[in-house]
Amino acid sequence: MATAYQNLSSYDPASVPDASDMRVAIVCAEWNANVTEKLLEGACDALEKNGVKSENILVARVPGTFELTFGAQQMAETYEPDAVIVLGCVVRGDTPHFDYVCQGVTIGITKLNTMFGIPFIFGVLTTDTMQQSLDRAGGVHGNKGVEAAITAIKMHDFVCKLK
Template sequence: MATEIIEGSTNAGKVKVGIVVSRWNSMITDKMLEGALQALKGNGISEDDITVVKCPGSYEIPLTVQKILENREVDGVIAIGVVIRGGTPHFEYVCDAVNRGITDLILKHNKPVAFGVLTTDDVKQALERAGDKGNKGGEAALALLEMISIDQKLTS
């Protein structure tokens, strides 16, 4: 008997995707949103099958993702935000809350949520990750499509 290997692909077929994007640091998150939309459309996802919800900041991302998962027919959600380190512990509190919140939602709703929340030391690093040296929004979109594909293969 051969070992079964299941792997996802970005060709998940017709799927519906939610995107939650933080308005805080919008000069960065807007670029990440563009990257995510480009990646989704480049993989056959129609604009009609994408819902974008903007929330105030990264701390508000988990609740917004939860609202999408509970009130919209989606196969998965992309979370886009950025938290830039400052001189206080605020950075750690926000990063921890967003990470835990999203992890809890993935397990509670049994649907993939791609983590496109940057945690950087400065604005320069964030801008690099939003387009100058790749686009983490686009990467999160591709990861989401792969996870949807894996879910489809494991539940069919």
């Protein structure tokens, strides 16, 4: 497991490009809000610490993780941000629902990455237990929201360098 070897909140600030002109959309699932709100807080804090103005962070919520794809598409079309971050949490249960939701949102976000000229960042926790999710939402393994924010900044810089 990758997080056993690296904290999700760890990054070298010197390696993060200037983000002062970025507009970032974040779509956050309401399901498992005790986890997703911590992911959202981590993402917003990391974006602001790295230069994104608070008024350039556009946040919307959708009911669940499966709805993140549609929400991300709508945010991209409506606000034309430089990057879109999706934040969700799916915890394995006793039915195959976990597999369908995880596969659907993974394929959906991958498709959005090929349709738009901006990065869509996958900040979805897919864990076996709620404790594993909490550990990755500001717990012992850091915060996946921070990782998603830094990835958004770096991918926007990647796109800019190609132009």
